[in-house]
Amino acid sequence: MKKILIIGDLGNSEKNLSDYLSDEYQVQLCTKQLDNIQAMTGILKPDLAILSHLEDPQDQPILDWFHEKHEKLPVLIIVGSKDAQQHKELFEKEQFSKLAPPITKTSVQNKCRQLLKTGKVSRYTSDKKKILIVDDTPVMLRNLKAMLENTYDVILATSGRQALGAIPQEQPDLVLLDYEMPEMNGHEVFETMLADEDMRHIPVVFLTSVSDRKAVFSILQSKPAGYILKPADQEKLLSTVQEVLNQ
Numbered sequence: 001m002k003k004i005l006i007i008g009d010l011g012n013s014e015k016n017l018s019d020y021l022s023d024e025y026q027v028q029l030c031t032k033q034l035d036n037i038q039a040m041t042g043i044l045k046p047d048l049a050i051l052s053h054l055e056d057p058q059d060q061p062i063l064d065w066f067h068e069k070h071e072k073l074p075v076l077i078i079v080g081s082k083d084a085q086q087h088k089e090l091f092e093k094e095q096f097s098k099l100a101p102p103i104t105k106t107s108v109q110n111k112c113r114q115l116l117k118t119g120k121v122s123r124y125t126s127d128k129k130k131i132l133i134v135d136d137t138p139v140m141l142r143n144l145k146a147m148l149e150n151t152y153d154v155i156l157a158t159s160g161r162q163a164l165g166a167i168p169q170e171q172p173d174l175v176l177l178d179y180e181m182p183e184m185n186g187h188e189v190f191e192t193m194l195a196d197e198d199m200r201h202i203p204v205v206f207l208t209s210v211s212d213r214k215a216v217f218s219i220l221q222s223k224p225a226g227y228i229l230k231p232a233d234q235e236k237l238l239s240t241v242q243e244v245l246n247q
Contacts, residue, residue: 008052
């Protein structure tokens with residue numbers, strides 16, 4: 001069995017990576033301290049190292065060490081959405097590869113299989129952005145899905161709790177979130193996302209049937225990426241989603 005060393009802060013991101021890969025590979029987590037990495041690399045003798053989130057220049061000594069001491073060891077670097085086009089010089093080196101958001105189970109498995117030449121790369125690939133729609137009304141979900149599915153990959157959730165469970169797995173590019181829901185409303189879901197380091201970067205557009213000025217002001221105080229009044233107009237919906245994604 002091939003061995004993978006995952007290097008990071010040992011938070012949810014690294015645990016998710018481990019969960020994605022542990023069925024196919026022997027996986028070991030390691031903190032970002034260089035002496036720990038050196039020791040663990042010597043013990044494990046990994047076939048692939050994964051650096052979760054590039055934080056140059058703090059991570060430069062790690063990259064330099066791998067290049068100097070283990071030049072033949074492939075290193076996969078998880079980059080943030082803002083860093084995806086940066087570090088061009090680094091990725092000109094054959095040893096280093098990058099994986100940019102959305103970071104999903106399929107994308108991680110495919111990249112590792114490609115680098116390690118193991119297993120079968122999934123045939124399903126999509127350049128479409130992924131939208132998660134959260135609404136407790138089935139009719140509304142169907143209507144919104146029909147408006148978006150020709151342009152985007154669409155995922156559906158019927159409650160706030162279901163949405164929070166789906167986000168780490170699916171890593172959507174945007175969440176369309178019903179503001180008025182039972183048990184856990186949109187504001188509570190949004191606050192939970194903001195408190196999580198792996199979800200806070202995902203833009204949220206609120207869906208609301210409330211149209212009076214005070215209610216809208218209250219919604220905007222949460223500082224979402226935008227809001228759309230229900231029932232949604234397709235042209236308005238598409239333009240708002242595109243505008244937020246372009247930001």
